[in-house]
Amino acid sequence: MFQIVRKQEMAAGTIIRFDISAPKIAKKIKAGQFIILRVNETGERIPLTVADKDEFAGIITIIFQVVGKTTALMRSLNEGDLIKDVVGPLGRPAEAEKIGTVVMVGGGTGVAILHHVAKAFKEAGNYVIGIMGAKDKEMLILENEMKQICDELIITTDDGSYGERGFVTQPLEKYLGERDDIKLVHAIGPIIMMKNVVKLTDKFKVKTMVSLNPIMIDGTGMCGGCRVKVNNETRFCCVDGPDFDGSKVDFDELINRNSLYIKEEKDSLLFSIR
Ligand SMILES: Cc1cc2nc3c(=O)[nH]c(=O)nc-3n(C[C@H](O)[C@H](O)[C@H](O)COP(=O)(O)OP(=O)(O)OC[C@H]3O[C@@H](n4cnc5c(N)ncnc54)[C@H](O)[C@@H]3O)c2cc1C
Ligand code: FES
Incomplete structure (x- = not known):
């Protein structure tokens, strides 16, 4: 217990x-x-x-x-x-080595995970730029903690109720256009956010790690429930991940697999509150 x-x-x-x-x-x-x-x-x-x-x-x-x-x-x-x-x-720990300037991008609850990873990159001696986004001001988490870790921090909200209005990809595009010393982007958040971050960083040829969240059951590589396609190969997120090179991830397949049980999940919530 x-x-x-x-x-x-x-x-x-x-x-x-x-x-x-x-x-x-x-x-x-x-x-x-x-x-x-x-x-x-x-x-x-x-x-x-x-x-x-x-x-x-x-x-x-x-x-x-x-x-x-x-x-x-x-x-x-x-x-x-x-x-x-x-x-x-x-799972495997994030590979937080000293590489120079890194950009940590987090969306929604993803900031909770990003915060621990950003701390590890800072402790390894990197210059850490943080970009964190939420739907609105109320849904923003860990702002003070991220401020303490990051050398620069940009906040976005979809509705403009706090920080810059829009998605995290907007300030990221600005940074990628203005700085040529960014060695790595690490993105954690909704799958669609990570997919769009990678679309952008691919254009600028900046390596990007993403943290994937497929449905998991045993978490030890035995059941196959968490399989994801990376570089056209099947990988098990629970033992091979959760972090993967974003430019090699098949995000569309992950989106499809994660929506397989939506009806059952809704039914089980309704049943539990009856
Ligand atoms: C490696 C990993 C780390 C995660 N870390 C966090 C975190 O730090 N904070 C956080 O809020 N969420 C995290 N998640 C997602 C979290 O596991 C789901 O939100 C949770 O399982 C939902 O369960 P539920 O019964 O409340 O909702 P349900 O109604 O059962 O499901 C809602 C949604 O949650 C996801 N989900 C459901 N069951 C599972 C499962 N067994 N495995 C994975 N996803 C599932 C699906 O996308 C589903 O559509 C993580 C997922 C993974 C794979
Ligand atoms: S959760 Fe079963 S193989 Fe990964």
């Missing part, structure tokens, strides 16, 4: 932060890796990336958006409550 030691509602009650006591995982986990949790005995297993950790206190932080049955159930939990299983670290 794993205890929730802190709960924080971050954005209009739909993005929640849990600090969970998990000393063994906190000791080992690195930026970009994830856990799979099961809230109770009959619960489904869902993957969530670790947004931060405190190795000494034995705490891991997860930040999740309430989108369906399990995340809605998690929202109803409080400090002191227990989660049945937390398994991890899973």
